[in-house]
Amino acid sequence: MKKTALSDEILLSIEKPERYIGNEINAIIKDKDKVDIRFAICFPDVYEIGMSHLGIQILYDMFNKREDVWCERVYSPWTDLDKIMRDKNIPLFALESQDKVRDFDFLGITLQYEMCYTNILQVLELSGIPLLQKDRTEDDPIVIGGGPCAYNPEPIAEFFDLFYIGEGETKYDELFDLYKRCRDENKSREEFLRQAALIDGIYVPSLYEVKYNEDGTLAEFRSLYPDVRTVVKKNIVTRMDDVPYPEKPLVPFIQVTQDRVVLEVMRGCIRGCRFCQAGQIYRPVRERSTEFLTDKAKKMLNSTGQDEITLSSLSTSDYRGLREIVTWLIDNYREKYVNISLPSLRIDEFSLDIMSRVQDVKKSSLTFAPEAGSQRMRNVINKGITEEDIMQGSAEAFKGGWNKVKLYFMLGLPFERDEDVLEISHLSDRVAMNYFDTIPKEKRKGIRVMVNSSASFFIPKPFTPFQWAPMNSPDEFLRKAHLVKDAFKNELNHKSLKFQYHEHDLSELEGVLARGDRRISKVIMKAYENGAVFDSWQEIFDRERWDRAFTECGIDRRFYTERERDVEELLPWDFIDTGVSKKFLIKEWENAKNGVVTPNCRKSCSGCGAASFGTGVCFEGR
Amino acid sequence: MRYIGHLDTMRFFQRLIRRSNIDAAYSEGFSPHQILSFAQPLGVGVESNAEYMDLEVKSLTTAEDMTERMNRETAEGIEILDMTLLPEKCAKAMASVYAAGYTVVFRPGHEPDWDIMAAVELFNGTESVKVMKKSKKSYREVELKELVYSLSVKMVPAGEVFPEGPLSGDVIDDEKKEVPVLDMVLSASSGDNVKPGLLIKALRTLDSKKHRTDSEASAPDTSSEPDTASGSGVPEEEEYPSKTDLMITREELFDSNMKPLIDAGMRF
Numbered sequence: 001m002k003k004t005a006l007s008d009e010i011l012l013s014i015e016k017p018e019r020y021i022g023n024e025i026n027a028i029i030k031d032k033d034k035v036d037i038r039f040a041i042c043f044p045d046v047y048e049i050g051m052s053h054l055g056i057q058i059l060y061d062m063f064n065k066r067e068d069v070w071c072e073r074v075y076s077p078w079t080d081l082d083k084i085m086r087d088k089n090i091p092l093f094a095l096e097s098q099d100k101v102r103d104f105d106f107l108g109i110t111l112q113y114e115m116c117y118t119n120i121l122q123v124l125e126l127s128g129i130p131l132l133q134k135d136r137t138e139d140d141p142i143v144i145g146g147g148p149c150a151y152n153p154e155p156i157a158e159f160f161d162l163f164y165i166g167e168g169e170t171k172y173d174e175l176f177d178l179y180k181r182c183r184d185e186n187k188s189r190e191e192f193l194r195q196a197a198l199i200d201g202i203y204v205p206s207l208y209e210v211k212y213n214e215d216g217t218l219a220e221f222r223s224l225y226p227d228v229r230t231v232v233k234k235n236i237v238t239r240m241d242d243v244p245y246p247e248k249p250l251v252p253f254i255q256v257t258q259d260r261v262v263l264e265v266m267r268g269c270i271r272g273c274r275f276c277q278a279g280q281i282y283r284p285v286r287e288r289s290t291e292f293l294t295d296k297a298k299k300m301l302n303s304t305g306q307d308e309i310t311l312s313s314l315s316t317s318d319y320r321g322l323r324e325i326v327t328w329l330i331d332n333y334r335e336k337y338v339n340i341s342l343p344s345l346r347i348d349e350f351s352l353d354i355m356s357r358v359q360d361v362k363k364s365s366l367t368f369a370p371e372a373g374s375q376r377m378r379n380v381i382n383k384g385i386t387e388e389d390i391m392q393g394s395a396e397a398f399k400g401g402w403n404k405v406k407l408y409f410m411l412g413l414p415f416e417r418d419e420d421v422l423e424i425s426h427l428s429d430r431v432a433m434n435y436f437d438t439i440p441k442e443k444r445k446g447i448r449v450m451v452n453s454s455a456s457f458f459i460p461k462p463f464t465p466f467q468w469a470p471m472n473s474p475d476e477f478l479r480k481a482h483l484v485k486d487a488f489k490n491e492l493n494h495k496s497l498k499f500q501y502h503e504h505d506l507s508e509l510e511g512v513l514a515r516g517d518r519r520i521s522k523v524i525m526k527a528y529e530n531g532a533v534f535d536s537w538q539e540i541f542d543r544e545r546w547d548r549a550f551t552e553c554g555i556d557r558r559f560y561t562e563r564e565r566d567v568e569e570l571l572p573w574d575f576i577d578t579g580v581s582k583k584f585l586i587k588e589w590e591n592a593k594n595g596v597v598t599p600n601c602r603k604s605c606s607g608c609g610a611a612s613f614g615t616g617v618c619f620e621g622r
Numbered sequence: 623m624r625y626i627g628h629l630d631t632m633r634f635f636q637r638l639i640r641r642s643n644i645d646a647a648y649s650e651g652f653s654p655h656q657i658l659s660f661a662q663p664l665g666v667g668v669e670s671n672a673e674y675m676d677l678e679v680k681s682l683t684t685a686e687d688m689t690e691r692m693n694r695e696t697a698e699g700i701e702i703l704d705m706t707l708l709p710e711k712c713a714k715a716m717a718s719v720y721a722a723g724y725t726v727v728f729r730p731g732h733e734p735d736w737d738i739m740a741a742v743e744l745f746n747g748t749e750s751v752k753v754m755k756k757s758k759k760s761y762r763e764v765e766l767k768e769l770v771y772s773l774s775v776k777m778v779p780a781g782e783v784f785p786e787g788p789l790s791g792d793v794i795d796d797e798k799k800e801v802p803v804l805d806m807v808l809s810a811s812s813g814d815n816v817k818p819g820l821l822i823k824a825l826r827t828l829d830s831k832k833h834r835t836d837s838e839a840s841a842p843d844t845s846s847e848p849d850t851a852s853g854s855g856v857p858e859e860e861e862y863p864s865k866t867d868l869m870i871t872r873e874e875l876f877d878s879n880m881k882p883l884i885d886a887g888m889r890f
Contacts, residue, residue: 003790004790005790006790006791007789007790007791007792008624008729008789008790008791008792008866009729009791009866010791011625011790012625012666012667012865012866013865013866017625017666018625018626018627018630021625023697023698023699024697025637025641025695025697251637253626253630253633253634254627254630255630255633301640302641303641304637304641305636305637305638305639305640305641305642305695306637306640307636307637307640336640337648337654337655
């Protein structure tokens, strides 16, 4: 029998032992004596979440294509196992070999959301790796961070040896080759990091120094050595068809969140919503060819046996090959009982036609994301969707047999007034009304239309035009949420309406972590010592642990959340170059103030700066 | 594979069938699914050499070819052993399963501190062994003698019990030390399914009763066994055997004629 790092007794005493035994279909097993580099790739959350992440599948496949690298997976042990591992001193292990993470050359951690930061410390501690970069020795793995939160690495800078800024497909080969060379030449950890800092997109925080003004703002951010660059430019893929994409993705035993084959049709988004970080940092839009995608779809469905495929991107309606790829999938896979799932589609005649062909209309509900209730606010946030679009789309949907609609909104957007907030309720009511106007009484068959509206609290993110915006206080969020909730009760169709809003405690903390600086590292560490872990899980999150941490560190979180930053202020993440210029972001911040809409990238170029990468939508039709 | 739950096993097979290009039949309706069912769920922690799955297909090649294709696509620890073709109108395995054969050993370090040889002998020689069996909501008394079709025990050197080595975390002190290995065939019909643990618990109770009648021959039987329900009707939950005490392997499933289920089908 295959050996597991955990004893049989432990495995039988915890929830879902399948999280920890590896051995999934398409897992890669190599001979550890025949590889030069052992890489543990980690999603710092529970298995079911981590296994659903496409980025890890891409890197796992790509790293393992190298004969000299064995890449294995690590996830956060759930709280039940966490306790056992601490009680019995069991070190954290990678799933494939079940070997200790501490014996690996690299531990690469993907940073998908800020609320996982305490889980990074959990993974490090359980692995027996010093939490602080400065305490690590030659025996510890090199700890790398990557992913969207690496665009402001400062709050977690002290925990990482290096950050990889940008898309993973481009520079890891260079990094691995450098590592091997350094090891062959008996170079120290420091020497390796010094040289790694010369690779494009690699940021080594220990090589930089930060100074603050008396008012707490950043005074200076500088590299300690002349050859270490002061601006780190993100890495991006130039041609999406030229980089590896998994043909044999992992198939978990247990049901995970994204339990299907994922086809990434494009990267980036043409829309430029001003609140959206992904829409800015993944610029410019780059599409994959339908030939590439059909080939991968075929191979992935064959190798996994999955019965569902999803077309993934930030805005799949903007993928120009959508009609072709969906038609191909329906023609080739409907008879093989493969479901086609299409998230993030704009609701229009075309998408409804597709959806009615691939989904059970009776069961599914349609989602619109107006993000704001009033047209004025939608202009402020540059959400290029009008009330007419929503009414037309929902009318089409009602005629097509749908009678459940979800509407997503945000509360606490910049320049928001109470009248905008109340429009969330009124718009929801108008959508319900639209049902009664569209569907004659005799055709309703006693079915009640349901409009489920939900609001999350807006959190300003780095590298968006709203990076300077003050965030609402938790009390202000709650006040607005209650305002909307009360308004819903008074709507004409209130029996057809539901309204929910998200947890405001979590939002405030996320706001601090998103725009924090290096001083936040010690707060995260304190909160972790106070027991904080799995903070993105509402049933586990405990505000008190964080409150104490902020007090103990003497840090006022409002400095990071509620303060309006001046456009002249040096921001902790300014040293990173995403291709989108600060000048453009400032212009967009001004446009937001004035409610001026900026056209999408296909309509006309607004000169954001991403054209410097020489690819994608910036050069379409040239 | 002992850690994979029943629903996950089902999902595993659905995908395995797709990967192996088995021409499975699908149900009608908006969310069609493979027409597939297992004879009996296997508990987490239990191993098996004989799981049965019914699958409806639209076309066949040979059993050899289909077995080979599926085994190429399977995960370590799950293997297709055999296939037969069932007559068109035949009961599902789920309905025809009547009894299950198990091998049961004690985990190293969890060996019984009671006389299992004597208990088995006592069990086989006695007329009636009544125990309380827990069902979903209640407890009810069942007659084990009617539900245990055979039971034997032999002593085997520990090294032979675990030819591939013990489970992770287990240590065998002495490979030559003999440990008990039980073979049992138990009722597995849907109403009267008996799990090996229930029989082990009954055996221990038999053994302790024997000791009591030996030493306290004339004392009144005041110690009510957990099975003599009092008051609420729910006896104290006794954690024996715990889920880590035993290593259970399901060896075969039988129909009401005590024939292995595989015999119900034709070779193809």
